[in-house]
Amino acid sequence: MKFPESVWVNRYAGLGREFFTELPATGMPDPHWVAQSPDCAALLGWPADWTGQNPEALAVFSGNAALPGMRPLATVYSGHQFGVWAGQLGDGRALMLGEVQTPNGPMELQLKGAGLTPYSRMGDGRAVLRSSIREFLCSEAMDALGIPTTRALCITGSALPVRRETVESAAVVTRVAPSFLRFGHFEHFAHSGQGAALRRLADFFIEHHAPECREADDPYVALLDKVTRQTARLMADWQAVGFMHGVMNTDNMSLLGLTIDYGPFGFMDAFDPGHVCNHSDERGRYAYMRQPNVAFWNLHALAQAMLPLFEGLMPHEEAGERLLATLEVYKTEFPAAMLERLRAKLGLAVAMDGDQALADDWLKLMAAARADFTIAFRLLADFDTNREALRDHFLDREAFDSWADRYAARLAAEGSEGAGRALRMKRTNPAVVLRNHLAEGAIRAAQGGDFSETARLLKVLRSPYDEPLQRSDAALPPEWAQHLEVSCSS
Ligand code: AMP
Numbered sequence: 001m002k003f004p005e006s007v008w009v010n011r012y013a014g015l016g017r018e019f020f021t022e023l024p025a026t027g028m029p030d031p032h033w034v035a036q037s038p039d040c041a042a043l044l045g046w047p048a049d050w051t052g053q054n055p056e057a058l059a060v061f062s063g064n065a066a067l068p069g070m071r072p073l074a075t076v077y078s079g080h081q082f083g084v085w086a087g088q089l090g091d092g093r094a095l096m097l098g099e100v101q102t103p104n105g106p107m108e109l110q111l112k113g114a115g116l117t118p119y120s121r122m123g124d125g126r127a128v129l130r131s132s133i134r135e136f137l138c139s140e141a142m143d144a145l146g147i148p149t150t151r152a153l154c155i156t157g158s159a160l161p162v163r164r165e166t167v168e169s170a171a172v173v174t175r176v177a178p179s180f181l182r183f184g185h186f187e188h189f190a191h192s193g194q195g196a197a198l199r200r201l202a203d204f205f206i207e208h209h210a211p212e213c214r215e216a217d218d219p220y221v222a223l224l225d226k227v228t229r230q231t232a233r234l235m236a237d238w239q240a241v242g243f244m245h246g247v248m249n250t251d252n253m254s255l256l257g258l259t260i261d262y263g264p265f266g267f268m269d270a271f272d273p274g275h276v277c278n279h280s281d282e283r284g285r286y287a288y289m290r291q292p293n294v295a296f297w298n299l300h301a302l303a304q305a306m307l308p309l310f311e312g313l314m315p316h317e318e319a320g321e322r323l324l325a326t327l328e329v330y331k332t333e334f335p336a337a338m339l340e341r342l343r344a345k346l347g348l349a350v351a352m353d354g355d356q357a358l359a360d361d362w363l364k365l366m367a368a369a370r371a372d373f374t375i376a377f378r379l380l381a382d383f384d385t386n387r388e389a390l391r392d393h394f395l396d397r398e399a400f401d402s403w404a405d406r407y408a409a410r411l412a413a414e415g416s417e418g419a420g421r422a423l424r425m426k427r428t429n430p431a432v433v434l435r436n437h438l439a440e441g442a443i444r445a446a447q448g449g450d451f452s453e454t455a456r457l458l459k460v461l462r463s464p465y466d467e468p469l470q471r472s473d474a475a476l477p478p479e480w481a482q483h484l485e486v487s488c489s490s
């Protein structure tokens with residue numbers, strides 16, 4: 001199906017008026033293209049040159065026009081922000097255009113930054129070019145790393161001024177996902193006492209996004225089980241590449257276990273388990289090492305929001321116990337997923353006793369040396385042929401040597417063969433991740449009207465396991481990047 005002949009539907013709109021407000025986008029004056037992701041277009045079944053084939057595309061994806069069949073709407077949700085109940089939130093600057101049928105199933109398309117909605121609160125409904133480039137690049141980068149995420153199709157820009165700490169220019173990112181539903185959607189209907197709507201939401205989600213739960217003895221328990229396991233695996237994915245989300249509020253947690261709402265995210269440079277990537281997170285609630293526990297806390301908020309679904313079916317206490325018992329699986333699923341990823345990162349092909357301790361000690365060694373997270377794992381792939389290059393990253397040579405001896409013995413124990421292992425490890429330990437300074441380079445060029453660095457970086461990030469042509473893409477951050485700060489302002 002080619003854009004714009006795509007068949008537009010919007011099943012979400014069938015949920016009822018409590019769930020959204022229909023409204024048109026507020027376009028940007030005199031828009032221009034900033035970036036497009038050919039791989040995201042391919043996901044939709046659109047040709048690589050879809051924008052060239054469709055003169056209306058720029059108008060549609062800058063919020064200036066709608067296609068027949070689109071039904072733009074902003075959804076309402078609530079959430080816990082930084083651990084505190086925040087009440088009603090909602091799509092304050094996002095608009096769902098509708099769903100398109102694709103070879104990969106129905107996909108929702110969403111404009112982010114296309115104007116005020118009834119849920120904008122103090123915001124202006126806009127997104128700036130800076131944060132839009134970060135979201136666009138990171139969405140596509142995470143997908144290439146094999147990590148579940150919402151996708152990004154394109155960015156449009158405009159000279160329209162937007163006030164943040166300074167005055168910046170506006171942009172609109174088009175995001176793509178099978179569903180943008182969040183934990184906060186459940187919380188909204190539970191906390192506002194809309195039991196019938198909550199049930200409709202749960203049934204809708206099961207029908208369209210978790211149909212296997214229908215067959216379970218208790219579909220709602222099965223749904224929580226599914227979300228719990230997916231979230232546990234997502235956390236293992238994040239930790240394994242040193243990704244920090246920055247704002248793990250319950251309204252930023254996807255019910256599909258996708259990475260969603262890229263704001264002040266970061267990738268670990270020098271390894272510090274306590275690193276806080278979001279400058280606005282003064283108390284470090286969302287520090288790297290806390291992410292798995294925060295996700296578990298957020299799952300409790302979701303479970304609590306599911307409680308009213310059992311009203312009339314069983315006593316309140318029994319329902320509570322069942323939901324809590326369901327969450328328990330997180331305590332085994334997350335560590336198991338993490339160990340599996342660490343084994344792969346260490347190049348261990350079989351499981352043996354002591355692997356957890358070996359991996360933990362490696363992480364401790366890296367943390368003590370403040371070794372670069374991405375580079376250290378990448379160099380570990382060449383352990384047999386170039387141990388010295390890795391050793392150079394550790395000031396405490398003795399500590400390194402003693403761990404290296406254990407590692408060598410462990411590899412020998414499974415008869416590990418160096419060349420094959422190096423290849424395998426280089427398919428799981430990326431050479432390139434979207435470090436802040438790489439994004440910053442693309443942003444500064446784009447702010448000066450040159451979008452080629454964004455396109456170049458996208459290409460590099462889509463093949464994160466290949467050695468990049470420009471060695472600096474895989475190198476330590478430069479001196480000037482030490483003081484880069486990212487915050488909630490986007
Ligand atoms: P976040 O923590 O960035 O995911 O945002 C929390 C809430 O604030 C969400 O409901 C957003 O839609 C809303 N929001 C953030 N920035 C803006 C903005 N510039 N205009 C309107 N709403 C916003």
Ligand code: MG
Pocket residue numbers: 251252261
């Ligand atoms: Mg959000």
